[in-house]
Amino acid sequence: MAETDAESVRTESQGGDILCLAEFNVEQLLELTQNVSNELSALKAETEMFDKFYKRLDPKDVSPVAVSEVGASALDFNQMRSRRRSKSRSTISERLLGLNINQKLELVQRELEDSKAEARREAEHADRILQGFQATMEEAEIRSSEIKKARYELERDIGKGRKGEGVTAEKILRYMEEKLRARDSLVDKLRLKNAALKVQKKKLQMQLKQKEEMGEVLEEVDFQQLKIENAQCLERIDKRNHDLLQLKLTAGETLQVLNSYKKKLQDTTAESTNLTKEISARNEMLQRIEQEAQQVEQERAKAESVNKRLRKQLGDYRVPEVLDYIHEKMQQEELERNIRAWERKVEIAELSLKTQRRSRKQLKAANEM
Template sequence: MEDAHSVDTDATGEDPLHDLTDDQLYHLVEETIRANEVLAAETNMFEKFLNRVEPRDTGTGSLASTPGLGIRDEKGHNRKRSKSKSHTLDRSMKLNAEQKCDIAQREIEELREDIERMKEESEKVLDTYKAIMEEADMRLSEMKKESYEFERDIVKGSVNHRTNKVIAEKCMRYFEDKLRARDTLIEKLRLKNSTLKVQKKKLMLQLKQKEEMGEVLHEVDFNQLKIENQQYLEKIDERNQDLLRLKLMAGNTLQVLNSYKKKLHTLTMEAERLESEISSRQELQTRIQNETQLVEVERAKAEQINKRLRKQLANFKVPDVMDYVAEKASLYDIQKKVKSWERKVDIAEMALRTHRKTWNQMQLTGHMNAATNWSALAMEV
């Protein structure tokens, strides 16, 4: 970055960073730091790759011929170049994406091998520790058992009740029994060891016989097997790559299938909704058609009435004004006569009521007189 800026300043005569704002300079510094971190990681990986590959494949001149490294002198230090040549050499000696991927793939394989090797070593150490723990648990259980038996048989079982002291004969007998049991266990283990030695001798004899008969694999056979194993490993890697590619294709196909399933589900839901809406619209259409027929019938009836009224309106003649005035005057006279007759009827009704009242009174007095006459006649008789 400094060389590039120095070249720009030498070419133009002024520093372009003076035209940038603080935010732009901050973002430029952040981007430069990120780029430097990426380059540092790539350089670290490339150095590991060179340190691993150089003793086997490249030799002493690999650092100078490897793309992406600077030219070194005899002491291993970078020689200074001119600015124009360094810029072109940096462009031409950078690793491309394929080489970076190859180096990263090899580093990943080496890391996997290291992990597997460390896993095997850790499993061995773990098995050793497990065996030690099992042996310690067995020894602890035996010690607990022996301590319990010693306390049961000697500390509590062989105490004289009179003197409250341990009987020496029982204690000696106990230790003799334990030593005898230990001797028998040692003899069993010795016999087992001898049988294992015999089996080992038999296996060694069988191995020698196979070597004499030529059935044992030699170094050339091992090298051939290593070559075949490498070829098979390459084929397995190719098949694994094909499998990964097919898995990726299957994953993409599954994603596309899921998207199409979702679309199909949404389309089926939309189709069901549209079918229900179509059925409701059809019902509405039939109802509208029935209503339309009723309206047509009513319209026909109204049209007939309208025609009749239009015909009557066409035949209608307006009377003269004098006839209207005369009819109006006769109407006023008739209304006056009706009012006068109504007054006369009211007067006649009032007279009728007075006459009925007097008639009722006369009938009442006549009945009273008749009753008095009948009572007088009855008294005389």
């Protein structure tokens, strides 16, 4: 087998000492690599911070900075295998310009102050945006509640027409006139309140001007007292807002319960109306039935009287004798024969009358010709 030589790699440390990497074991090499990585990360962060600081500077404010020389070394590893145990070493040294500790500390402090100021500005900007959004949401909620209230009042005052019926124009005009009067009164109240606030503002400005002219200044104790009073007022305002929110929730729940009861009342009213109509129809039917019963009772009384009379006649009836019956029957037949004979005679007379009338008409027509 060919004989191989072990390679030895050397590097130059910051202090100028020569380190032989072959003398380190694996754990020491890993630790050394980790330290170098940490130093590189720190240098990278320092470079980024210096870059940010340099970009924020104006060109006229940039001045030459005294630097100190620091040594840096770069490793160049070349491994070769040869039978003559030849070694090649290459060491590259570069001289770089750097900042001293005081300059770095000053730079870090200024960067930290700028970062804090920027964070404060961002926080204030975010607070303003958040307050704007909160004000918009509150305004939208107030507007929504006003719209719901106006709709409820419109339905309450004007009322929903029945199916197939419309709302009269007089109700709408009356409702709009009342709303306009209420809006005008509210505008007048707000105008008066605005005027009062302007007067109060002028008074406060005059008092402040007088205090400034008299040289009165507030001391630190007064500011602390004002801060305490402001905190107490804010606490009371938060409590009132919380109470107001609870009252709004209670009012919402009450409104829901009221709407449910109104719906039940409407259903009950509709059912009562249907029952009233049904009762009226039943009463009319009962009256008709009573009238029919009275008529039936009268007819029954009449039929009963007729029945009594017929029964009385039947009770008083006596059967005639056979000879009388035969005699009456013969007379009836004789009368019927006479009736038929007379009817025949009447027919003959009518025929003769018609014949005479016809002949008379013919004679009359002949005379006229």
